Amino acid sequence: MKYIVTLSRIIVGILFIISGFIKLNDPVGFSFKLEEYFSPGVLDLDFLMPYALGISIFVVILEVLLGIMLLIGFRARITVWSLLLMIIFFTFLTFYSAYFNKVTDCGCFGDAIKLTPWESFTKDVVLLVLIVVLFLGVKYIGSPFGDGSKRLIVGLSLLVSAIFAYYVLNHLPALDFRPYKIGANIEEGMSVPEDAPVAIFDYSWKFNVNGEEKVVVTNGDYPAVDGEFIGVETKEIQRGYEPPIHDFTIEMDGEDMAASLLQEPKLVMVIAYDMAKSNYRAFAEIKEVTDKAMKNGYKVIGMSASGKDYTQKLKREYQLGFDFYFTDETTLKTIVRSNPGVLVLEKGTIIQKVHYNDLEDLKFE
Numbered sequence: 001m002k003y004i005v006t007l008s009r010i011i012v013g014i015l016f017i018i019s020g021f022i023k024l025n026d027p028v029g030f031s032f033k034l035e036e037y038f039s040p041g042v043l044d045l046d047f048l049m050p051y052a053l054g055i056s057i058f059v060v061i062l063e064v065l066l067g068i069m070l071l072i073g074f075r076a077r078i079t080v081w082s083l084l085l086m087i088i089f090f091t092f093l094t095f096y097s098a099y100f101n102k103v104t105d106c107g108c109f110g111d112a113i114k115l116t117p118w119e120s121f122t123k124d125v126v127l128l129v130l131i132v133v134l135f136l137g138v139k140y141i142g143s144p145f146g147d148g149s150k151r152l153i154v155g156l157s158l159l160v161s162a163i164f165a166y167y168v169l170n171h172l173p174a175l176d177f178r179p180y181k182i183g184a185n186i187e188e189g190m191s192v193p194e195d196a197p198v199a200i201f202d203y204s205w206k207f208n209v210n211g212e213e214k215v216v217v218t219n220g221d222y223p224a225v226d227g228e229f230i231g232v233e234t235k236e237i238q239r240g241y242e243p244p245i246h247d248f249t250i251e252m253d254g255e256d257m258a259a260s261l262l263q264e265p266k267l268v269m270v271i272a273y274d275m276a277k278s279n280y281r282a283f284a285e286i287k288e289v290t291d292k293a294m295k296n297g298y299k300v301i302g303m304s305a306s307g308k309d310y311t312q313k314l315k316r317e318y319q320l321g322f323d324f325y326f327t328d329e330t331t332l333k334t335i336v337r338s339n340p341g342v343l344v345l346e347k348g349t350i351i352q353k354v355h356y357n358d359l360e361d362l363k364f365e
């Protein structure tokens with residue numbers, strides 16, 4: 001039993017640290033995922049929406065600390081109880097998401113590792129089993145460290161986690177796992193390889209034949225059946241290839257201008273996904289940097305999911321010399337974890353991306 005507990009302890013501890021650190025690298029992204037869970041269409045916990053970022057930071061730091069506490073054997077019973085309660089909650093969430101197909105990605109490993117809902121649920125079931133093993137064999141969880149050393153390790157871990165969280169919240173994630181990272185080409189991210197797998201569906205056609213229901217299954221062709229058509233049901237049996245970047249548009253008056261704008265040799269994107277939540281003080285500096293960019297031959301555009309009332313008011317108030325285009329809010333949240341944020345592109349390739357706190361780092365050559 002002792003060896004099983006030790007193996008379970010190592011696996012659970014490492015997984016919690018990795019999972020927590022990946023989300024700690026991007027707590028804003030994890031807060032967006034929590035908002036998805038809190039939404040009326042999922043758990044209907046709308047009152048928690050304003051606290052999503054705070055909950056995100058608390059959960060990811062706790063996840064890292066519990067992993068460290070387990071590995072060093074600090075307060076084993078409290079640690080194992082906390083792990084058990086947390087994994088029971090996560091298992092419920094992932095099962096709910098998978099069974100009802102509510103949230104297609106749990107965000108367990110941020111954008112670094114994408115899991116399907118059922119993969120997420122399976123992962124949590126395995127962790128639940130391992131943590132139950134730890135719960136039953138908690139007496140075997142020892143430590144080579146003294147009490148003072150363990151407190152020091154946990155305290156330092158908490159301090160480092162808090163400092164790191166503060167840094168990424170006020171700048172950008174230290175590691176960017178998204179398809180809009182620096183060096184990525186947006187058009188290439190939207191392309192589909194010629195040999196990419198295509199989605200395959202089974203079509204179950206229902207007919208009334210001489211008073212009896214008959215079902216004919218095809219891969220799409222309408223069957224030659226002598227009877228009255230009732231209806232058809234589809235089932236995906238093979239997922240098709242989905243490019244890393246999809247649903248990306250830059251619209252003006254209902255027309256998608258993305259194709260032409262992504263060919264610009266010098267393009268600056270000012271992104272404010274929701275102007276009602278933007279840091280307005282940043283737009284005074286954005287005015288300065290975009291004016292400088294335009295003097296250096298750059299085309300500057302704004303991108304927002306807010307309506308024209310917001311964008312026109314902002315443009316007038318800060319005397320911005322560029323127009324705002326419409327882009328889906330989720331896409332803008334994915335592009336940059338800053339509201340507002342700025343990107344510099346060269347023919348669709350992202351060469352600079354900054355938080356509004358780092359606008360002075362932008363270079364226009």
